[in-house]
Amino acid sequence: MPEQMRGVIISHTPLGEEYRELTVRARGMPPAEPGQFAGLKVSKTRDPLLRRPLSIYDQGPGDGMLRFLYRLAGKGTRLLANFREGEDVDLIAPLGRGFSLEGLTPKSRALLVAGGVGAAPLYFLARKLQEKKVPITFILGGQRAADLSFRGKIAAALGEGLAITTEDGSLGRRGLVTGPLRDLLGEKQGFNSLHIFACGPGPMLREVARLAREMGEFPLQVSLEAVMACGFGACLGCVCPADGEEGSEAYRRVCKEGPVFFAGEVEL
Numbered sequence: 001m002p003e004q005m006r007g008v009i010i011s012h013t014p015l016g017e018e019y020r021e022l023t024v025r026a027r028g029m030p031p032a033e034p035g036q037f038a039g040l041k042v043s044k045t046r047d048p049l050l051r052r053p054l055s056i057y058d059q060g061p062g063d064g065m066l067r068f069l070y071r072l073a074g075k076g077t078r079l080l081a082n083f084r085e086g087e088d089v090d091l092i093a094p095l096g097r098g099f100s101l102e103g104l105t106p107k108s109r110a111l112l113v114a115g116g117v118g119a120a121p122l123y124f125l126a127r128k129l130q131e132k133k134v135p136i137t138f139i140l141g142g143q144r145a146a147d148l149s150f151r152g153k154i155a156a157a158l159g160e161g162l163a164i165t166t167e168d169g170s171l172g173r174r175g176l177v178t179g180p181l182r183d184l185l186g187e188k189q190g191f192n193s194l195h196i197f198a199c200g201p202g203p204m205l206r207e208v209a210r211l212a213r214e215m216g217e218f219p220l221q222v223s224l225e226a227v228m229a230c231g232f233g234a235c236l237g238c239v240c241p242a243d244g245e246e247g248s249e250a251y252r253r254v255c256k257e258g259p260v261f262f263a264g265e266v267e268l
């Protein structure tokens with residue numbers, strides 16, 4: 001069950017111009033699944049009123065330690081960036097449905113595909129998969145090297161399991177994340193099952209879904225982003241169309257039934 005908590009900021013670190021890593025201690029925070037998120041109050045006033053959803057980037061070690069990785073997108077995240085070490089932050093967590101790890105074993109292979117800060121929930125997932133000894137390749141893409149200024153922690157955790165792409169070729173392989181993904185989906189040897197997990201912009205998710213379908217009907221889970229109001233299923237502010245269904249109930253709440261969906265559950 002999600003809980004409203006008061007956390008204390010342990011550290012708040014700039015990672016390049018656009019990103020911040022925020023570590024909060026929220027004692028009593030229940031264990032989160034990778035893919036779940038928190039709703040953070042980004043201001044001490046009522047402006048803005050709505051909490052901002054951020055994926056849980058890592059949890060632990062120790063009671064209540066939570067990390068977030070976020071991009072300065074607009075007013076709310078810029079206000080959050082002003083919070084200093086030692087200050088309180090009000091949050092509700094853990095929210096939503098996370099990634100399913102069912103069927104993943106050390107004989108499986110997991111391909112994690114992240115566009116930009118879509119890396120946040122996938123990093124937490126990678127840590128859990130490492131605990132289960134599931135072999136991982138983490139494909140991380142951006143337009144240019146500066147878009148991936150947060151990559152240090154991911155590179156340290158994944159080592160050679162990290163493949164980077166940039167559209168301008170300033171870091172890693174030139175092109176889109178779908179380049180290495182296509183190559184890896186073409187390798188059919190050495191594992192019993194292959195699972196794909198993705199988070200990033202809509203066009204990237206659609207292309208990943210197309211490749212997963214066409215190159216072998218590989219199971220794919222995607223984490224979606226939607227503008228949210230309540231964050232816990234009450235307002236229908238975050239709905240997306242359910243795939244292949246019609247009628248007034250043919251939607252899913254990204255905050256409640258998601259943000260993680262299997263491809264085929266929702267229209268990408």
Ligand SMILES: Cc1cc2nc3c(=O)[nH]c(=O)nc-3n(C[C@H](O)[C@H](O)[C@H](O)COP(=O)(O)OP(=O)(O)OC[C@H]3O[C@@H](n4cnc5c(N)ncnc54)[C@H](O)[C@@H]3O)c2cc1C
Pocket residue numbers: 037052053054055056069070071072073074075076077078117120121224225226227228259
């Ligand atoms: C479940 C979930 C998990 C998320 N996890 C992360 C994360 O780990 N790190 C991270 O950097 N961001 C994450 N986001 C996106 C983040 O919530 C938005 O960037 C943030 O709410 C923007 O608030 P703002 O006030 O700074 O920007 P605003 O001024 O509200 O908007 C600035 C720009 O961001 C877009 N935007 C606003 N809200 C969202 C949203 N919810 N999703 C996508 N685009 C949005 C707007 O359309 C606009 O173009 C997540 C979103 C969801 C739904």
Ligand code: FES
Pocket residue numbers: 227228229230231232233234235236237238239253254255256
């Ligand atoms: S944000 Fe209110 S139902 Fe999802």
